[in-house]
Amino acid sequence: MLRCCSKDLLGGTFFVLVGLLFTLGAPQYGIGSAVRMGAGFFPLALGLLTVFLGVIMIVSGLRRADRPEPVAVRSVIAVSASLSAFAILVNIAGLIPALAAAVGLAALGDRANNLRAILMLVVFCCVMAWLIFVVGLGSPASLFGE
Amino acid sequence: MELFTIGFPTAFSLHTLAYCFIGVFLGTLIGVLPGIGALTAISLLMPVSFYLDPMTALVMLAGVYYGAEYGGSTASILLNLPGTASNAITALDGYPMAKQGRAGIALFVTTYASFIGGCLGVVLLMLVAPTVARLAVAVGPSEYFAILLFGLIIAATISQGSPLKGLGMVVLGMLIGTIGIDVNSGEYRYAFGIVDLYDGVSLVALALGTFGVAEVMHAIASQKDRGKIEDVTWRSMIPNWDDIKKTLKPILRGTGVGSIVGPLPGAGPTIASVMAYGLEKRVSTTPQNFGNGAIEGISSPEAANNAAVQTAFIPTLSLGIPGSPTMAIMLGALMVHGIAPGPKFMVENPEMFWGLIASFWIGNVILVGLNFPMIGIWVRLLQIPYRLLYPVILSLVCAGVFTLGLNVFEVWVVLVFGIFGYGLRLLGFWPAPLLIGFILGPLLEENLRRAMLIAGGDVMVLLQRPVTALILAVTAIILVWTLWRALRSQSGDEVVMGDE
Numbered sequence: 001m002l003r004c005c006s007k008d009l010l011g012g013t014f015f016v017l018v019g020l021l022f023t024l025g026a027p028q029y030g031i032g033s034a035v036r037m038g039a040g041f042f043p044l045a046l047g048l049l050t051v052f053l054g055v056i057m058i059v060s061g062l063r064r065a066d067r068p069e070p071v072a073v074r075s076v077i078a079v080s081a082s083l084s085a086f087a088i089l090v091n092i093a094g095l096i097p098a099l100a101a102a103v104g105l106a107a108l109g110d111r112a113n114n115l116r117a118i119l120m121l122v123v124f125c126c127v128m129a130w131l132i133f134v135v136g137l138g139s140p141a142s143l144f145g146e
Numbered sequence: 147m148e149l150f151t152i153g154f155p156t157a158f159s160l161h162t163l164a165y166c167f168i169g170v171f172l173g174t175l176i177g178v179l180p181g182i183g184a185l186t187a188i189s190l191l192m193p194v195s196f197y198l199d200p201m202t203a204l205v206m207l208a209g210v211y212y213g214a215e216y217g218g219s220t221a222s223i224l225l226n227l228p229g230t231a232s233n234a235i236t237a238l239d240g241y242p243m244a245k246q247g248r249a250g251i252a253l254f255v256t257t258y259a260s261f262i263g264g265c266l267g268v269v270l271l272m273l274v275a276p277t278v279a280r281l282a283v284a285v286g287p288s289e290y291f292a293i294l295l296f297g298l299i300i301a302a303t304i305s306q307g308s309p310l311k312g313l314g315m316v317v318l319g320m321l322i323g324t325i326g327i328d329v330n331s332g333e334y335r336y337a338f339g340i341v342d343l344y345d346g347v348s349l350v351a352l353a354l355g356t357f358g359v360a361e362v363m364h365a366i367a368s369q370k371d372r373g374k375i376e377d378v379t380w381r382s383m384i385p386n387w388d389d390i391k392k393t394l395k396p397i398l399r400g401t402g403v404g405s406i407v408g409p410l411p412g413a414g415p416t417i418a419s420v421m422a423y424g425l426e427k428r429v430s431t432t433p434q435n436f437g438n439g440a441i442e443g444i445s446s447p448e449a450a451n452n453a454a455v456q457t458a459f460i461p462t463l464s465l466g467i468p469g470s471p472t473m474a475i476m477l478g479a480l481m482v483h484g485i486a487p488g489p490k491f492m493v494e495n496p497e498m499f500w501g502l503i504a505s506f507w508i509g510n511v512i513l514v515g516l517n518f519p520m521i522g523i524w525v526r527l528l529q530i531p532y533r534l535l536y537p538v539i540l541s542l543v544c545a546g547v548f549t550l551g552l553n554v555f556e557v558w559v560v561l562v563f564g565i566f567g568y569g570l571r572l573l574g575f576w577p578a579p580l581l582i583g584f585i586l587g588p589l590l591e592e593n594l595r596r597a598m599l600i601a602g603g604d605v606m607v608l609l610q611r612p613v614t615a616l617i618l619a620v621t622a623i624i625l626v627w628t629l630w631r632a633l634r635s636q637s638g639d640e641v642v643m644g645d646e
Contacts, residue, residue: 007574008574010573011311011314011570011574014570014573015314018321019321022336025336029328029335030331034598034604034605035602035603036599036603037594037595037598038331039328039330039331039333039335040333042324042595043321043324046317046320046321046324046587047321050314050317050318050321053314053317054314056310057311057314060310066574068572068574072364072366074366074367075364076565076568079359079362079363079540079564080561080564080565082537083359083540083543083544083558083560083561083564084561086544086557087554087557087561090548090554090557091554099541099544102540102541102544103537103540106536106540106541107537109366109536110532112531113533113534117534121534121537121538124538125537125538128538128541129541129542132545133545133546133549137197137549139552140552141548141549141552
């Protein structure tokens with residue numbers, strides 16, 4: 001998917017797009033003048049600079065053929081699922097179930113982790129987080145839902 | 147003298163000592179464990195530090211930073227796997243030494259090289275920082291703007307990876323820094339109506355995403371299982387006089403390199419250790435021994451990275467310009483505590499500066515104590531495979547970010563920046579300059595606005611101030627030279643190294 005073009009071509013395109021996004025958004029905050037700069041002045045300048053740098057990257061990327069490394073699909077999915085599960089569950093079920101889900105899903109990112117290892121990790125992480133954040137720091141986060 | 151009148155009395159409270167110990171202990175721990183760097187650890191501890199007073203928080207976070215440099219060499223020597231990126235170079239000669247049965251001596255040498263490098267770095271910090279701060283008190287917005295700009299450009303051009311990409315990341319970081327309320331006009335910039343973004347992107351979430359989570363995504367697939375490690379006995383750590391004699395000059399040279407590289411913004415201990423190794427190989431009369439267990443090849447880089455860590459505090463505390471990405475995080479932590487970094491920091495908070503320095507002395511002594519008697523424990527910890535380690539890191543990220551403000555939004559921000567950081571990493575972009583841009587960007591804007599207001603909007607007026615003009619001229623030369631080189635070079639990534 002990412003392996004069609006050189007690193008700099010992809011990176012440069014990304015910078016041009018982000019730069020354009022900020023540049024186009026800037027005028028609505030007021031550009032002002034050089035003496036009294038509006039809220040949009042600085043982002044506008046940075047946005048244009050980003051586009052400029054992106055173009056240079058694209059130009060230098062056209063001459064190269066270094067392909068990006070392949071994406072570690074399993075790792076990315078496991079880590080994303082882990083953080084998402086935590087974010088979704090923590091307000092519904094509480095800190096401990098959310099952490100258990102997050103640790104369990106994260107551990108699946110490495111094939112070598114068997115059920116026993118995962119269970120051990122879940123227990124260890126939950127106890128540790130409880131000790132550090134709730135007992136140690138006195139965080140008011142609810143442990144098991146309302 | 148302020149060290150004894152203000153510093154030690156402040157640092158010698160039981161409370162501060164305890165957190166100094168926690169800091170250096172955790173620093174050694176994460177230094178020993180491959181796959182977690184000081185930057186991730188400090189971001190993780192930032193939520194914890196908000197419960198402390200600023201002085202104690204700073205002492206603890208700093209302890210993690212220099213503690214990691216001590217612990218990092220253990221994995222390099224025993225496993226050929228760097229504990230942190232700045233110890234990677236130590237593996238070149240440390241691992242062959244271990245294979246020759248000299249692991250104990252290698253560990254001893256790296257510890258005392260770290261200690262000497264660190265202590266000389268602190269001495270330099272004590273001498274230079276107050277002088278710089280005294281000179282800097284007089285600077286106005288235009289000079290501060292020029293210094294900030296200079297710092298940003300240096301951060302972009304001498305960090306790892308290509309300078310063009312570094313520059314891109316600095317600007318991107320500054321753009322992310324514009325998100326949220328603009329203090330001058332009260333305008334909510336790029337918040338898209340999301341209330342959670344009104345205060346801007348949080349530093350903790352950005353740092354944990356681009357460094358911590360992105361690093362984990364990368365490392366799960368690439369970290370291999372570790373082999374069996376021999377136990378290291380205390381007796382095997384005693385070097386003979388010949389070994390010690392061979393290391394003295396390399397340690398001093400390494401300290402010199404570290405002290406020059408350390409204060410430069412963006413160039414942290416990693417670059418210092420690589421440069422020190424290169425220098426040592428060049429001045430050696432037996433360069434063929436390097437890579438085969440040369441004791442000079444481990445003493446110089448270890449002294450260099452510790453000296454770099456301590457001297458990175460010079461610009462951070464005296465000018466408000468972070469000497470490394472990790473220093474940028476520390477500046478951010480100070481700001482959250484309501485302390486404005488910048489030229490006036492040391493004048494307004496002498497007890498904090500001298501207390502911190504005193505804690506460095508105490509911390510370095512504790513570290514020697516931690517590293518010698520406890521070596522067996524650290525070696526055993528190294529046997530934990532990464533597949534059991536990273537779920538623990540992720541659980542700390544989740545719980546830490548969430549309990550910071552009981553706000554789920556922050557967890558999503560971490561995830562978004564994690565994916566974003568991982569993607570950019572695959573394309574050869576490193577996150578360190580992004581973080582520096584994010585922290586310095588708002589300061590740059592603020593001072594630019596003030597300077598232009600004073601100058602009546604005329605850029606030429608700025609250039610009539612000699613100091614401003616000089617710094618801006620130097621910055622412009624570096625910038626043009628960088629872009630010129632980037633356009634001409636055939637390979638974009640000359641140096642590729644890990645994180646701080």
